Amino acid sequence: xxxxxxxxxxxxxxGILTLQKIISEAAMKQGYDVKASELHxxxxxxxxxxxxxxxxxxxxxxxxxxxxxDLIIALEPLEGLRATYYxxxxxxxxxxxxxxxxxxxVYIGEGKYPSMDKILDNIKDFxxxxxxxxxxxxVKRTTGSIISTNIxxxxxxxxxxxxxxxxxxxxxxxxxxxxxxxxEMNKKVFELRENQIKRKNLYFKK
Amino acid sequence: xxxxxxxKKGKILLLGNEAIVRGALESGVGLASTYPGTPSxxxxxxxxxxxxxxGIYFEYSANEKVALEVAAGAAFSGIKSIVSMKHFGLNVAAxxxxxxxxxxxxxxxxxxxxxxxxxxxxQSEQDNRYYAxxxxxxxxxxxxxxxxxxxxxxxxxxxxxxEIPVLLRTTTRVSHTRGxxxxxxxxxxxxxxxxxxxxxxxxxxxxxxxxxxxxILEKIEKIRKLSEKTxxxxxxxxxxxxKIGIIVSGVSYNYVIDSLDQLNxxxxxxxxxxxxxxxxxxxxxxxxxxxxxxxxxxxxxxxEKEVTRIAKEINPKLKVHGKDILPKSGEFNIxxxxxxxxxxxKKKFDFNFDAHKKNFEKLKIPRRIPVFCPxxxxxxxxxxxxxxxPPGTIFGGDIGCYILGIFPPFETQDFNLSMGANxxxxxxxxxxxxxxxxxxxxxxxxxxxxxxxxxxxxxxKSNTLVIILDNRYTSMTGHQENPGTGYTGMGDxxxxxxxxxxxxxxxxxxxxxVDPFNIKLMIKTIKKFLKKNELSVIVAKRECQLMAVRRMxxxxxxxxxxxIDQKKCKQCKSCLNNIGCPAINEIDxxxxxxxxxxxxxxxxxxxxxxxxxxxxKKK
Ligand SMILES: Cc1ncc(C[n+]2csc(CCOP(=O)(O)OP(=O)(O)O)c2C)c(N)n1
Numbered sequence: 001x002x003x004x005x006x007x008x009x010x011x012x013x014x015g016i017l018t019l020q021k022i023i024s025e026a027a028m029k030q031g032y033d034v035k036a037s038e039l040h041x042x043x044x045x046x047x048x049x050x051x052x053x054x055x056x057x058x059x060x061x062x063x064x065x066x067x068x069x070d071l072i073i074a075l076e077p078l079e080g081l082r083a084t085y086y087x088x089x090x091x092x093x094x095x096x097x098x099x100x101x102x103x104x105x106v107y108i109g110e111g112k113y114p115s116m117d118k119i120l121d122n123i124k125d126f127x128x129x130x131x132x133x134x135x136x137x138x139v140k141r142t143t144g145s146i147i148s149t150n151i152x153x154x155x156x157x158x159x160x161x162x163x164x165x166x167x168x169x170x171x172x173x174x175x176x177x178x179x180x181x182x183x184e185m186n187k188k189v190f191e192l193r194e195n196q197i198k199r200k201n202l203y204f205k206k
Numbered sequence: 207x208x209x210x211x212x213x214k215k216g217k218i219l220l221l222g223n224e225a226i227v228r229g230a231l232e233s234g235v236g237l238a239s240t241y242p243g244t245p246s247x248x249x250x251x252x253x254x255x256x257x258x259x260x261g262i263y264f265e266y267s268a269n270e271k272v273a274l275e276v277a278a279g280a281a282f283s284g285i286k287s288i289v290s291m292k293h294f295g296l297n298v299a300a301x302x303x304x305x306x307x308x309x310x311x312x313x314x315x316x317x318x319x320x321x322x323x324x325x326x327x328x329q330s331e332q333d334n335r336y337y338a339x340x341x342x343x344x345x346x347x348x349x350x351x352x353x354x355x356x357x358x359x360x361x362x363x364x365x366x367x368x369e370i371p372v373l374l375r376t377t378t379r380v381s382h383t384r385g386x387x388x389x390x391x392x393x394x395x396x397x398x399x400x401x402x403x404x405x406x407x408x409x410x411x412x413x414x415x416x417x418x419x420x421x422i423l424e425k426i427e428k429i430r431k432l433s434e435k436t437x438x439x440x441x442x443x444x445x446x447x448x449k450i451g452i453i454v455s456g457v458s459y460n461y462v463i464d465s466l467d468q469l470n471x472x473x474x475x476x477x478x479x480x481x482x483x484x485x486x487x488x489x490x491x492x493x494x495x496x497x498x499x500x501x502x503x504x505x506x507x508x509x510e511k512e513v514t515r516i517a518k519e520i521n522p523k524l525k526v527h528g529k530d531i532l533p534k535s536g537e538f539n540i541x542x543x544x545x546x547x548x549x550x551x552k553k554k555f556d557f558n559f560d561a562h563k564k565n566f567e568k569l570k571i572p573r574r575i576p577v578f579c580p581x582x583x584x585x586x587x588x589x590x591x592x593x594x595x596p597p598g599t600i601f602g603g604d605i606g607c608y609i610l611g612i613f614p615p616f617e618t619q620d621f622n623l624s625m626g627a628n629x630x631x632x633x634x635x636x637x638x639x640x641x642x643x644x645x646x647x648x649x650x651x652x653x654x655x656x657x658x659x660x661x662x663x664x665x666x667k668s669n670t671l672v673i674i675l676d677n678r679y680t681s682m683t684g685h686q687e688n689p690g691t692g693y694t695g696m697g698d699x700x701x702x703x704x705x706x707x708x709x710x711x712x713x714x715x716x717x718x719x720v721d722p723f724n725i726k727l728m729i730k731t732i733k734k735f736l737k738k739n740e741l742s743v744i745v746a747k748r749e750c751q752l753m754a755v756r757r758m759x760x761x762x763x764x765x766x767x768x769x770i771d772q773k774k775c776k777q778c779k780s781c782l783n784n785i786g787c788p789a790i791n792e793i794d795x796x797x798x799x800x801x802x803x804x805x806x807x808x809x810x811x812x813x814x815x816x817x818x819x820x821x822x823k824k825k
Contacts, residue, residue, distance in 0.1 A: 061460035062383040111572030
């Protein structure tokens with residue numbers, strides 16, 4: 001496989017770092033070389049947070065080049081839009097959670113939060129394909145809280161086969177990174193999309 | 207997860223900073239010290255987690271200078287020691303770094319984590335490789351986690367053999383890159399040493415000081431010989447015949463490799479891991495037959511200057527590129543380096559970086575200003591300050607989480623320089639103007655650099671107000687312990703120093719401890735103290751809400767929640783506009799509190815003029 005470049009983005013507190021750790025551990029388990037970049041510090045306080053994960057045979061830089069992302073997982077639409085810096089029409093697949101978190105700059109009148117249609121329209125210019133889903137809503141319906149949205153998104157990517165990592169390795173990674181107490185709940189969330197696809201296929205077979 | 211770092215063997219994923227810890231452990235380190243600061247903090251935090259298990263001593267020191275001196279003391283006693291800090295930390299420690307280098311304090315590794323692009327640094331974007339040259343100590347620069355571990359071990363070896371401290375300089379992108387690291391053997395550690403008296407060796411006193419200066423210069427020349435032959439200074443694509451060459455250090459090495467790969471280009475690359483002293487002969491051989499050489503280094507053109515000097519001697523026609531085509535400030539990435547290589551190699555690439563960037567900039571995406579967390583006691587303090595301080599009051603800000611007071615809706619920070627600095631700047635303003643002044647600093651900052659500043663206020667009769675935001679942690683950098691918290695970096699109980707006792711003992715007469723959530727009392731106290739023509743101190747004491755909530759949830763308790771009675775709410779928006787709380791949102795003209803985010807501080811309820819905000823009754 002040629003290098004596979006992933007950008008994970010969202011707002012501090014959405015679990016971007018956890019997602020990065022799980023993907024990195026899983027990729028290593030599957031036999032890939034991995035480099036991931038993290039940002040710590042101010043970004044944790046409601047700021048935008050972005051991690052890059054690059055996997056492949058031999059990886060050097062931990063940063064994804066401008067326009068060179070294969071997959072962008074955005075836990076927040078505005079941050080998805082910001083990640084178009086790493087995206088291009090030729091190759092990038094977007095997995096976008098439509099749950100909006102309005103930045104303070106919008107409240108104080110510094111800028112406007114674009115409509116969802118506008119965001120998707122803009123992203124279209126920078127992508128090959130977009131999966132836009134209201135992941136937080138789905139997760140809240142299942143677990144009563146939006147906390148595991150990050151895990152749902154990862155499960156979605158694996159179920160849709162848009163990330164070159166196998167489920168068994170992701171689960172290994174989750175076991176390592178997520179506290180034991182929360183693992184089963186997260187596994188359930190992780191499998192939501194997969195089960196949905198299975199049900200759909202069953203329906204169409206009939 | 208961090209316990210994995212103590213595994214005997216195998217391959218594991220480590221952050222650059224964690225790899226430095228592993229490197230120290232594989233070297234047999236006995237003592238580690240630090241003062242936290244991004245991007246270096248995970249070094250100390252990892253030591254803090256594993257020190258007991260690993261059987262070594264670790265401490266969070268009161269500041270970087272203290273941390274360096276502690277490590278030097280252990281090294282003087284024959285124990286391998288490591289001290290880590292962020293780049294400005296070394297400014298604080300520099301006063302002791304010079305004499306420790308002169309006396310040959312070793313085995314000692316000094317880690318400086320620099321932050322090109324200032325991802326988490328307010329004060330400066332300085333390049334600490336200068337300190338190696340200033341102090342005449344060797345400098346190693348890793349480019350990835352694997353190398354971070356290897357170079358830590360190498361640094362210890364140099365330090366021990368040549369009796370000299372070694373500077374391990376990383377940058378954010380090395381410290382915060384996760385990569386696969388192969389573990390080597392953990393040796394038996396020596397943690398008990400002995401200080402053997404040697405007046406001549408350990409005392410700095412002229413004319414001996416000058417002798418020491420000569421001696422350290424000799425050491426550096428000896429180490430230059432090592433620099434010529436070490437495997438950490440190597441040539442990639444050695445057999446490629448080309449008139450163009452690249453010399454690179456640190457994280458940029460990765461960008462060079464990736465650029466060459468994407469451009470389908472093969473050029474000889476001299477990668478330097480031991481960057482001071484530079485391998486002069488090796489560089490001579492590398493540039494002898496070249497027409498052009500590109501020096502790829504972030505920030506200052508240190509290697510570039512030396513290569514230019516060497517070229518004058520050996521190949522005067524050589525064109526030395528560096529800062530003529532690469533940025534002088536800000537970190538590099540693949541595209542910056544790729545563009546530079548394209549320029550000198552005339553190679554084309556089928557992706558237009560500039561056009562792409564232009565298209566991206568057209569999107570005009572609103573920025574995300576960092577905000578105080580829901581329930582942050584600092585927010586409450588600033589809210590009270592805004593209400594109590596007369597217009598025109600000068601606010602001296604500092605570098606902890608309260609730096610966010612700079613943003614709307616507070617704007618309670620007219621300047622900030624370095625940790626603790628604002629207290630004395632306020633004092634200076636106070637001496638020459640009639641303006642009302644308030645100086646802010648946090649608990650960790652108080653112990654780091656605030657105490658001498660406050661002593662000076664008492665000594666020199668200042669009449670300012672100082673508000674110490676005591677949230678019981680060094681929060682900004684990840685909730686580390688400090689002299690006020692009552693616990694050491696190894697998790698043992700210790701005497702917590704009470705800030706109010708210290709300032710009283712220093713002679714401050716007006717001292718009051720106030721809970722910031724008690725907005726009314728805070729406002730009253732600020733007003734009262736501002737009227738006095740005397741130095742006064744308010745200790746705004748309340749635990750960081752992140753930690754308070756974390757503990758509650760650990761015990762299965764959900765914090766209180768507040769809600770807005772929509773019948774009573776008159777949409778005056780005083781909560782929305784004055785507090786800047788992420789939990790308070792406007793949806794279609796109405797104001798709501800997001801229960802997922804609210805942590806129950808009640809500050810909004812205490813300022814609502816219509817009594818519309820109430821605690822949600824627990825079922
Ligand atoms: C010399 C120096 N060392 C370290 C840092 C990194 N740093 C920024 S703020 C801070 C401490 C903050 O602690 P505190 O004063 O208690 O405020 P809090 O963040 O808890 O509100 C540190 C260590 C720095 N900016 N300068």
